[in-house]
Amino acid sequence: MMEKGQISAWQFFLLVFGYLLGTSFFFRPGGLIAIAKQDAWIVPLWAGTAGVLMSLIWIKLANHYPGLTIVQICIKAAGKGVGGLIALLYIGYFVHLSSFVIRNLGDFMTSTLMPRTPITLFHIMFLLIICYAVTMGVETLARATEFLFPLVTLILLLVFFIALSEWNWDRFQGMFRMNVWTTMKDTRSILGFPYMEAFVFMMLLPYVRSKVKVSFIMGIVVATLLLSATVYFTIGVLGVTRASHETYPLFLIAQEIHIGTFFEHLESTIALILLASIFIKLSIAYYGAVLGICQLFRVNDRSWLAFSLILLISGLALGFDNVLENIEFGKRYDFEYTSLYAIIFPSILLFLTWMKQNKGKQKPGTSS
Template identity: 80%
Template sequence: MMEKGQISAWQFFILVIGYLLGTSFFFRPAGLIAMAKQDAWIVPIWAGAAGVVMSFIWIKLANHYPGLTIVQICTHAAGKVIGGLIALLYIGYFVHVSALITRNLGDFMKQTLFPLTPITVFHVMFLLIICYAVIKGVETIARATELLLPLITLVFLFIFFVALSEWNWDRFQGMFRMNVWTTMKETRSILGFPFMESIVFMMLLPYVRSRRNVSFLLGVVVATLLLSLIVFFTIGVLGVTRSSHDTYPLFVIVQELHIGSFFENLESTIALILLVAIFIKLSVAYYGAVLGLCQLFRVNDRSWLAISLILLISGLALGFDNVLENIEIDKRYAFEYMSLFGIIFPSLLLFLTWMKQSLGKEKAGSSS
């Protein structure tokens, strides 16, 4: 299936920011603060720097195969059998990421806003909207992001300025005391989620009209700085102890905001931000899975594949037991699992590409 849509460099840039911040701005701060205390805001910076290095590898690989997605690159670089198997693993990975994002949404809605509603209801309702966006194509997803991102920004800025009244610099006492190597080792999972997850943009690169490499790298840098700022803000408003003991510290900050007697129960605003952010992230991951399946199995109409994935993803989302178990799995295995798709496979494909090119040059030299 050929995607006929094209997106601009600006749209791609905001898609990268929206995807990287999608769920990480909400689910990452508590774990980082628990491990790195007052220095937790530094962790996204080193992880983002590593993310930029990984992005260079992906871009280098994409430049060797202009107009091809990562699924198509796999079969071109490693052959139909091995390459097809790697491509299938990538599609499975995009499905798995989609299921994780879906479960994050369900857990949050059930724990904070609708405790009596079955979690499957949230999964299916949201996946139906995502499925529609994916069927419409990459242009629709990009335009929706372009429309929704200013909304997130305005609401977040409002929360930020109102919550500054609770700010206390004393909460940063004891800064710069972390053991760098130990902290990096303990917080390595942030490399997997969100930075390695952005390998899915290798499915979108061929459809960016211009300056795709710059847009991608800038998006990673800006998202890194924003994530660091959010962690810094959380520590300053809630403090290390409260932030590390709350699953959703940003939700707690908004829950406690009161502006006179007029603005109360503002937690619905943070729920709105999260829903929009999850829409951006899930639509990109879901699109990567659908497009990958279409390209690998040469399916021309993506509609039925997209609809079928609703059942698969909502079913897989139920396989994650609870929030605490998910956090533990993420801490122990996220980096190792995601490095397979973010580092090992791209490096292998790049190595095979260089081998083919050098062999091709040798043959051309000997024949002449």
């Protein structure tokens, strides 16, 4: 199946930015602050630098195979057998990532806003919307992101400015005392989530009209700066002790906002931001899974396939017991697990491509 849609550099930038910042600004600050204390805002900066370097590998690989997604590149570079197996592993990762993201949404809704509602109901309802967006194509996803971007930005800025009344500079006492190597080792999971997960954009690169490299890197850079600013803001408003013991520190900040009797309990606005952000991230991962299956198995109609994946992904999402298990999985295995797809496989494919090109250059010389 060939995707006929095309997206602009600006739309691609928004997709990258929304995908990376999507759930990380909500789920990351507490864990980072627990490890790095007052210096936690520095961690996204080095992780973002590594993210830019990794994106250069992906772009380099894509440049060797213009117009092809990562699934097609696997088969082209490594052959139908081995390449097909690697492509299948990529599709499996996209499905697993989708189930992980939708479970995060379900855990948040049941633990904070609607505890009596079955978690599966949130999964099915949200996946139905995602399924419809994916069947409409990449242009629809890009336009939806364009629509949501100003809404999310304005609400987030509103919450930030109102919460500044609780700011206290004393909460930064003890800054720049971290052991750099130990902190990098303990926070390596931030490389996996969100930066390494951005390799899913290799499914979208063929449909970007122009300035792929610039928009990709700028999306990573801007998302990194805002994630760092969010962590800094959380420390200044809540302090290290409170922030490190909260699963959703930003939600707590919104919950405690009070300006008279008019502005109070703004947690529902934060929930809207999270829903919009998860829509962006989940739709891209879901799209990667659907398009990958269609390309690998040469399926022409993606509608029934996209609908069928709802059952698979919602079922897999129930494999995690609770949000704490998700966090523990991320801490222990996310970096190692995701590096297989984001670094090891792309490096192998680049090496195979280089070998083929060298072999092609040597043939004319040997014949003469």
